[in-house]
Amino acid sequence: MENSGKEIIVTENVKKYYKEEDIVVKAVRGIDLTIESGEFAAVVGPSGSGKTTFLNVISGLDTPTEGKIWLSGKMLSEMSGKELSDLRRDRIGFIFQAYNLIPVLTVEENIEYVMLLQGVPKEKRHEKVVQILEEIGMKGMEKRFPPKISGGQQQRVAIARAMVSQPELILADEPTANLDQATGGELLDMMRGLNRKTGMTFLFSTHDRMVMERADRVITLKDGKIDKDDRKA
């Protein structure tokens, strides 16, 4: 599926400063960016360039020091904490570095967690879990606990958890950082395929070359600002 042209994320002069041991760290220094629906984009840059901070700010996990952010047309600064929680639950899927599953919940329970928060009935949840496990190639592993499966499989489950409620946007913060190249590449291909199939927007924060190679758009941050914004033809 190609870009629909609908704006998912719009940022206007977003800045994020925070204090670390009495020193003001200017992590994001004024970013204007628009991400459109269906994009498979990556925010890249060296460590400390502000990638993760930017992702946290645009997803409502953190508040900007300055600037405006619209997510699916809603301005984040006008939303309460409860509304932000609901927005993340219903419209954003998160994928973090490896080991971000709840270890005491089974694969099935981890995937259905967001649907539980949404109040989806049990039968419907189970049906969706079975369907998505099949899509990510983990059918029959519903009752396994995360520590009993490989890192690659854990990250597949995290992807399934992020996508199962069909959010508009998937934010993935260094999703391949703890994986070997083969597994990482395999997962990226899977996400690329899901992006094309479902039209969900993917925004990565990474310095992994494999992600950059697969992304349609690579936004390079340097010292908290956009240095380059390259779109593939």
Add this chain to the structure above:
Amino acid sequence: MWFDIKLAWRNIFRNKRRTFIAGTAIGVGLAAMIFTDALMIGMKDNMIRSATKSFLGEGQIHREGFRLTQEVEKTINNLDGIISRLEKEEVVERFSLRAVTFGMITSPSNVSSIMFYGVQPSSERHLSQIDDVMKEGDYFKGEQEREMIIGSDLAEILEVGIGDRTVITVSQAETGDLVQEMFRVSGIYQFKVKEMDTGMAFVRLPKAQDMLGIGSDVHEIAIKFEDIHFATKEDNPFWSRYSIDGNEAVSWATLLPQLKAILGIFWISLLVMGIILFGIVAFGIVNNLFMSLYERMFEFGVIRAIGTRPSGVRRLILLEAGALSILSIILGIILGFLITLIFVNTGIDYRGIEIAGTSIHELLYPVIHIQQYIIYPIAVFAFTLLIGLYPAIVASKMSISGALRKSL
């Protein structure tokens, strides 16, 4: 909710050793509360029994004002009517009549002031314990009207033994004339309570009535009830029913205010102990929950990021506190019951110890009450949830991005 309960339950078993240690600490605290409560009830009952069974009785009837002045003339009014009513009272197990006055006892060697009692040996045997603590001689074994029982310390002061003669001097009712009679010491008792062992002498009731010139009247009716707790309540209607015709009926709590005060302090000490134990429990829970919270910061960041509201995080922490509390309560109840049961069977030996003028004569047995296994566990559960609020609020207010940075 069911999912949250399942998650909380599994979470507390993530670090089994820590949960076991925290649960044991809380459980031992609860067991200690249960056992202490059982012990306090046992001690209270024991002290009341020791105080009332030795001689006092659980309640007494006198002529109004007699307790204050001990005047010989102040005998109980309408004695026959009271006796016939007491005989019909279902709550009364038995009662005994007594004549009481101040007197003087003289031996060839010494002289001492005493409380002179005329008693009915047959009924007194079941109401008081003098016959149980005989050190020498017998408790009114024969039919001799001049038999007298005295305490061991008094016998020592008078330098008398079994069969020795003593003279009792009392003043008669109405005239106030002094009367002297000779008695032979037929028995020496030892209560190990100073007042009783040095200051009392007992003769048969008819002889005392004759000496005091009170006919068949008496000064005191000592009562034993079917249930020891019946007499504990000072506002019991029983007392007002018999506080008529110029008489007054009072419970042991009125007769022994110092014992009542001591028993009041018991409950204060239980409260203080409860506060200390609950304080320890509180630190145990808070420590456990915070350790668990800081270990799982990233995880809390993740669940907040994917849409769990702050209230959901608070609920999860409180459920974990509740799950820990339930485990601890089960352990505490089992432990508390077993410890109490052991001492219910073996008893604790405090015999010979004197508290508030009451000497303990029996083994102390803790008393198991169902309330101990309801009130304290509920209190621990409620308290755990209350204490759990603190880490729950901290967890719900933490910065999501900060939490996500924790293990990155």
